[in-house]
Amino acid sequence: MPRVRWSRTFEKSFRKLPTAIQDAAFRAVSKLLEDAARPSLNLEKLHASEYWSIRVNAGYRILLRPESDPEGDVFRLMDIGPHDIYRRV
Amino acid sequence: MGNVLSLRDFFPVQRGEVAEAVPDYGDELEEGAPMELDTYRGVAKAFESGSARLLAAATAEVPTGGPANLDELIDGLDQLERTAQALFSPLLRQAEAERAAWSEPLIRALEALRDCRWQLMVLRADRERDGEGATFADAEQLRRFLDGLS
Numbered sequence: 001m002p003r004v005r006w007s008r009t010f011e012k013s014f015r016k017l018p019t020a021i022q023d024a025a026f027r028a029v030s031k032l033l034e035d036a037a038r039p040s041l042n043l044e045k046l047h048a049s050e051y052w053s054i055r056v057n058a059g060y061r062i063l064l065r066p067e068s069d070p071e072g073d074v075f076r077l078m079d080i081g082p083h084d085i086y087r088r089v
Numbered sequence: 090m091g092n093v094l095s096l097r098d099f100f101p102v103q104r105g106e107v108a109e110a111v112p113d114y115g116d117e118l119e120e121g122a123p124m125e126l127d128t129y130r131g132v133a134k135a136f137e138s139g140s141a142r143l144l145a146a147a148t149a150e151v152p153t154g155g156p157a158n159l160d161e162l163i164d165g166l167d168q169l170e171r172t173a174q175a176l177f178s179p180l181l182r183q184a185e186a187e188r189a190a191w192s193e194p195l196i197r198a199l200e201a202l203r204d205c206r207w208q209l210m211v212l213r214a215d216r217e218r219d220g221e222g223a224t225f226a227d228a229e230q231l232r233r234f235l236d237g238l239s
Binding site: 003053065 | 163167170174181185200203207210211214217222223224225227228231232235
């Protein structure tokens with residue numbers, strides 16, 4: 001099971017968010033800890049990058065960097081911010 | 090740390106000008122498209138080309154640590170995206186109601202601003218390569234940590 005790691009950059013952005021978004025972020029990270037492949041997380045790799053992101057809600061995503069340490073795989077939470085969807089699929 | 094970059098240098102629309110470059114959607118408006126689209130297409134092009142130029146300039150600063158004012162640029166782009174959303178939203182709603190494709194340049198501009206901001210967030214994340222940071226194996230550990238933050 002992957003673990004998650006806090007970062008200073010993430011904390012800085014997280015602290016600026018309204019409580020409702022912070023709570024939604026907690027729920028998203030909790031799901032990530034249970035099962036990263038969960039469809040509702042919409043785990044996506046950023047184009048030409050080592051970074052990934054997951055959906056928090058319809059308007060926010062979390063930026064992640066996969067890392068590993070002697071205990072196994074870790075998703076480092078790097079940032080969180082607005083990510084509106086403008087295109088209807 | 091790299092140089093300080095100013096959004097004003099990349100978004101001429103902020104100075105009342107309109108940039109050329111990027112895709113040329115042609116002079117003719119699609120049949121059924123509102124007249125004001127002609128103006129907004131120019132603004133959209135300025136947002137799209139400005140995002141591309143800003144990202145190129147910020148990436149060029151990476152060898153010296155990236156732009157010195159990344160936080161400010163990210164916040165500024167967020168504000169600019171909100172402004173563009175407000176500006177374009179009546180037309181976007183109209184296009185959606187009509188299921189029309191003439192709103193494509195406006196959508197591309199909003200996506201360009203958003204994606205540029207996220208690429209700058211990646212540059213900012215790259216600065217934090219070291220440091221252990223608190224690590225969590227389950228939601229309960231994370232909850233306790235968050236409760237301790239406030």
